[in-house]
Amino acid sequence: MTLRVLNTLSGEREAFEPADPDDVLLYYCGLTVSDDPHLGHARTWVHVDTIHRWLEHLGYGVRHVENITDVNEKIVARVGERGDDGTLGDDEREVAATFIDRLLSDMRSLNLRRAEVYPRVTEHVPEIIDLVETLVEEGYAYESDGSVYFDVTEFPEYGKLSNQRLDDVEAQGPADERAEKRNAADFALWKAGGVDAAAVEEHRDDDRDYEAGSPTGETWESPWGEGRPGWHIECSAMSTTHLGETLDIHMGGRDLVFPHHENEIAQSEAATGEPFARYWLHADLFEMDDEKMSSSLGNFIPVHEAVDRFGTDPLRMFFLSASYNSTQTYSDAAIEEAIERWERLETAHDRATDALASPDARTTADSALGDRADEAREAFTGAMNDDFNTREALAALFDLAGAVNSHLDDADAHDYRGLRAAVETFEDLGGGVMGFDFDGDADGRATLADELVELVLEVREEERAAGNYERADALRDDLEALGVEVQDTDDGPTYSL
């Protein structure tokens, strides 16, 4: 069974064949760091992460790069803005650094595999200038009043990713560029000068305090004078620098297909003469109230807030319960469902793990549980290989969870080999591939809190044994008030935070 992926370029599911299976080149179009990451970003991250993990599970070696765009008008607009403690930064780089810290911290909190490198625009300006020069020399780009534009009419395949015909692309880029361009659809590779005050003002928020007046942003010396890189060029320069001319997989949000990714293809393929990416995968968008969740609309929930409120595993469950290439909508009910789903999966895993650790593991029985684990693996694999169908892959784990629970409820003697196979399946596929953390906060080491809770539970057990249920229930209620949830089972009480 081989992996098939939906390639935006062809619009079809294709067999995945990387140039070098030991070195799958994965590039993810990351964020512009002008605000806190929100759930829409998180959703894409979790899917990219799961795809990365699945490729490794299949035995591929993966080289994974995610860019960070740290040169942007919206970043400049936040220079001098008062945050919770001091300003966000006193210049463009400092503001970017603030948000990069939050970005990386948010990513860690979602249990994402780290990329090999997170290249930044400010660290690749020489490569960007080289690339622009090449494009000018080859006749694909031209200088105009200190700025450089890509001439879309020089690239016959322009529009192949988004199915746009040049005649239909009326104009591209902000209005102030129009007069300098040969064709309305041409786009900027290099922009003369800094950011003008009007643009900064436009992105500023009246409700916020700013210390600085109108910063202009950083500029760099170039063959065309002082200026800044255009929006699209950085991805071409950075992906080539770190992964080479032809990527295996290029991922990003669907909102980037046009013009961003279309322009990346034009720049890169014009410069190298090689295909830019073999497979283009696009994550569909995350909506809130029938509208895209986005920083500019202001309708977003920051990642850190959601992680605090719901936890990492429920959030991953939420995102993975829909496929990456369909839209997903935020609602409290949907989050609630994800929490329940996660708890069901975790409960089955924990029950099986506890049974394996119990002293009764001496007597053993045969059952179909081992076969059910095999079936789950097979179904999971089939689903993931079909363009990463995470919802269906999860269904395989839930089927196994049901089998585990039935077995533990029904059988007098347990099938320890089967239970072990089930636990391994949960941990390999749910843990390793889906990124769930079944060990939770236990973390293998008992804290003082754990020991105190155990102590209280011992007392409560004595009260229960003596029939003092009121006292026992009161202890349970008190623990719950402290955030400790107690459950009585056949093997004694268990608790979770």
Add this chain to the structure above:
RNA sequence: GCCAAGGUGGCAGAGUCUGGCCUUACGCGGCGGCCUGCAGAGCCGCUAUACGCCGGUUCAAAUCCGGCCCUUGGCUCCA
């Protein structure tokens, strides 16, 4: 206007490429039962018999073809 994605049972969400009992997926919710001192978790059963609308092709369509309606995204910045 042009391009793209999508409209599935109370909710959520697979299945559509590779037509066929579709699987009444998986799950959440609701109802009943079992278990339990109670609660929770779990188990069993029930509940929904759906596929935007109108035509067509076919022995057979959620799945193929045509038309229409609606939603979302892109063509300023954007995962």
